[in-house]
Amino acid sequence: MLPTPSTSHASFDNVYEPAEDSFLLLDTLSASSETNFLRERFGQPSSATEGTVDSPQGAPLIVEVGAGSGVVLAFVNAHADVLFGHRHILTLGTDINSFACRATRTTAEKASAEAPDGHGNFLDAVNMDLTAAIRPGTVDVLVFNPPYVPTAELPNLSQHLQYNTYNPVTGNSFEQDSHLLALSYAGGVEGMETTNRLIEQLPEVLHPERGVAYLLLCAQNKPEKVKEHIRGLGAGWLVETVGSSGKQGGWEKLQILRIWRAGSPRAL
Amino acid sequence: MKLLTLNFLTCARRACKSSADAFPLHPRDVELEIVEAEPNPSFLSNILPRLEWPALVTLCAELGLPGLPGEAPEVAELTAGEDGKGGKLAEDLHRLLLETTVKEGALVCGSCGHEYRVKEGIANFLLPSHLV
Ligand SMILES: [Zn+2]
Numbered sequence: 001m002l003p004t005p006s007t008s009h010a011s012f013d014n015v016y017e018p019a020e021d022s023f024l025l026l027d028t029l030s031a032s033s034e035t036n037f038l039r040e041r042f043g044q045p046s047s048a049t050e051g052t053v054d055s056p057q058g059a060p061l062i063v064e065v066g067a068g069s070g071v072v073l074a075f076v077n078a079h080a081d082v083l084f085g086h087r088h089i090l091t092l093g094t095d096i097n098s099f100a101c102r103a104t105r106t107t108a109e110k111a112s113a114e115a116p117d118g119h120g121n122f123l124d125a126v127n128m129d130l131t132a133a134i135r136p137g138t139v140d141v142l143v144f145n146p147p148y149v150p151t152a153e154l155p156n157l158s159q160h161l162q163y164n165t166y167n168p169v170t171g172n173s174f175e176q177d178s179h180l181l182a183l184s185y186a187g188g189v190e191g192m193e194t195t196n197r198l199i200e201q202l203p204e205v206l207h208p209e210r211g212v213a214y215l216l217l218c219a220q221n222k223p224e225k226v227k228e229h230i231r232g233l234g235a236g237w238l239v240e241t242v243g244s245s246g247k248q249g250g251w252e253k254l255q256i257l258r259i260w261r262a263g264s265p266r267a268l
Numbered sequence: 269m270k271l272l273t274l275n276f277l278t279c280a281r282r283a284c285k286s287s288a289d290a291f292p293l294h295p296r297d298v299e300l301e302i303v304e305a306e307p308n309p310s311f312l313s314n315i316l317p318r319l320e321w322p323a324l325v326t327l328c329a330e331l332g333l334p335g336l337p338g339e340a341p342e343v344a345e346l347t348a349g350e351d352g353k354g355g356k357l358a359e360d361l362h363r364l365l366l367e368t369t370v371k372e373g374a375l376v377c378g379s380c381g382h383e384y385r386v387k388e389g390i391a392n393f394l395l396p397s398h399l400v
Contacts, residue, residue: 058317061276088314092276100324101390111368121311121366124273128393132280133384135291138318207290 002030004072005111010103010198014177016068016184020245021145021216021254025072027163028256029083029143029214032267037044037258039085041210042140057210059088060140065130065198067093070104070141073122078111080120092174094105094128097180098164099126129196131205139205142213144198148219149192151245152227155182191221196229203233204261212260214242227257236262269389274327275319279377280384287291287310295331296383298373305366306396309354312361313343324364334365367389 004026007018042060064073070093074097076083077091093104104125105160111118126133131142156179163176187194195215202213217223223241239259246253274292285291321340337357346354346361347374353359375384375391383391 056317059311059314061318088311090272090276090315090318091274096394098390098392102388104385104397105303105390123276124269124270124389124391126273126393127389128280129395131399132395133277133393135276135278137286138276157398164394193385 002026002075002079002164003114005071005078005107005114007069007071007103007107009106009110011099012069014172014180015097015100015103018051018069018071020217021148022069023070024243024245024254024256025143025145025214026075026215029072029076029120030079031243034242034258035085036142037212038083041212042089043085057091057253060084060128060210061138062089062091062120062141062143063131063134063139063205064091064093064104064143064148066100066144066184067095068097068100068127068145070100070125071109072145073104074108074111076111077108077120077122078115081118084120085163086147087120091120092134093122093125094131095125096127096129096160096164096183098127099166099180100184101127103141130194131201134205136204137207138208140210140212140245142202142206142211144195144213145216146198147182147187147190148162148195148216148218148221149185149187151186151188153186154188154193155186187221191218192226195226196211197222199226199229199233202230206261207260209263213259215257215259217255217257223255223257229255230259238262269370270366270384271324271327273391274375275323276391277375277393278389279312279315279328279382280358280395280398281377281382282386283382284377284379290377291396292320293375293384294317296369296374296376299371299377301369301371301389303369304341304364305362307353307359307362308346308373309347309352309358312354315365315370316343316346318338328348328364333364333368336364345353356381376399
C-alpha cells in the first residue's frame with residue numbers, strides 16, 4: 001500500500017474531503033493492471049547517465065480536473081516511480097474553486113516532500129472550468145472525480161466570482177462555503193451534467209495518440225449509457241471499467257472507466 | 269505559477285482555441301519569484317520534447333529575462349559534460365522553467381485581449397460565460 005497524501009491543511013467546509021470515491025481512484029491507479037498499462041504507454045524515459053533519449057515524446061502531462069483537496073493528483077505525483085516506472089512526469093490540477101486550488105498545491109508539495117526518491121514534477125493548480133484553458137492535445141493522462149450526485153439543478157454560478165474569493169475581513173460566509181462545496185458533488189440530471197461536458201472536451205484536450213482518461217461514475221450515472229456516449233465520440237474510442245467498489249443489490253456503487261483511443265503507439 | 273505551466277495553457281475562450289495568437293499568453297505587470305528546486309538534468313531532457321520553443325523564447329523576451337538560443341537545443345546538450353549536468357544552458361533552463369514563478373500579475377490573450385489575473389501564484393481562468 002502506497003501512503004495516502006495528507007490533506008489535514010485543507011478546510012473541508014469549502015473543499016471536498018477525500019472519501020470512498022477518492023480512495024477508489026488511488027487503489028485503481030496503483031493496481032498492477034493500471035500501472036502496467038501506464039508503464040507500457042508512458043515508460044522508458046531518457047537516461048541521464050547514457051545521455052540518450054528512448055522517449056522522444058518526452059515527459060507525460062497528467063491533469064486532474066476538479067482536483068479538490070488534491071489527494072489524487074498528489075498521490076499520482078508522489079508515486080510517479082511506481083505508477084509510471086520513472087519520475088519524469090508533469091502533473092497539473094484544475095478546479096473551479098480557488099480554495100481547492102490552494103489545497104491541491106499544498107497537498108501535492110507536502111506529498112512530494114515525503115517521497116523524495118519517487119515523486120514526479122508537480123507544476124501548479126490553476127483556477128478554471130474543467131479544461132477550459134488547457135492547450136489542446138497536450139494531456140496524456142486526465143483524471144476526473146466529477147460532481148456525480150443527481151440533483152434537481154446545478155449550483156447557481158451567478159455569484160461564483162464573489163464566492164470564489166476569500167474575504168479577509170469577514171471570513172467565508174455559510175452560503176459561500178455551501179456553494180463551493182456543492183460544486184464538488186452536485187451533478188444535476190442523472191448526476192451527469194458536468195461529466196457530459198467533460199466527455200465532450202476529451203477529443204480536443206487529450207493527446208491524439210497517447211491520451212487516456214480515468215473517469216469515476218456512480219450507479220445513478222447509468223454507466224452503460226455513459227460508455228455508449230464515449231464510444232460515440234468517433235471511430236477508435238475505447239472504454240473499459242478498470243475499478244469498482246461497494247456492491248449494492250448486484251450493482252457496483254462506484255466504478256472507474258478508462259477511456260482511450262485504439263492504436264496506442266506502444267501497443268502496436 | 270511556474271513558467272513551465274504556461275507551456276500548457278492558452279486562452280479559456282472557445283473562440284480563441286483555434287487562433288495561433290492565443291498561445292503563448294503574454295505576461296503583464298507580473299511580479300516574479302524564484303522558488304529554488306533541486307536540479308535534475310535527466311528530467312530537463314524529458315521536458316525538452318514537450319516545449320514549444322518559440323513560445324518560450326517570446327515569454328523570456330517579454331519578461332526581460334536572459335535570452336534563450338533561437339533554436340531549441342539538442343537533448344544531448346542538456347546532459348553534456350563530464351558531470352552529465354549540461355553546463356550553463358541546463359542551469360538556465362532549470363532556473364527559467366522550474367524555479368521562476370509568477371506570483372502576482374496578469375496573463376493576456378494575444379487574440380481577444382482578455383486578461384487573466386494571477387494572485388498568490390494561482391491563475392484564474394474563469395470567464396463570465398462559464399458563470400451564467
Ligand atoms: Zn482569447
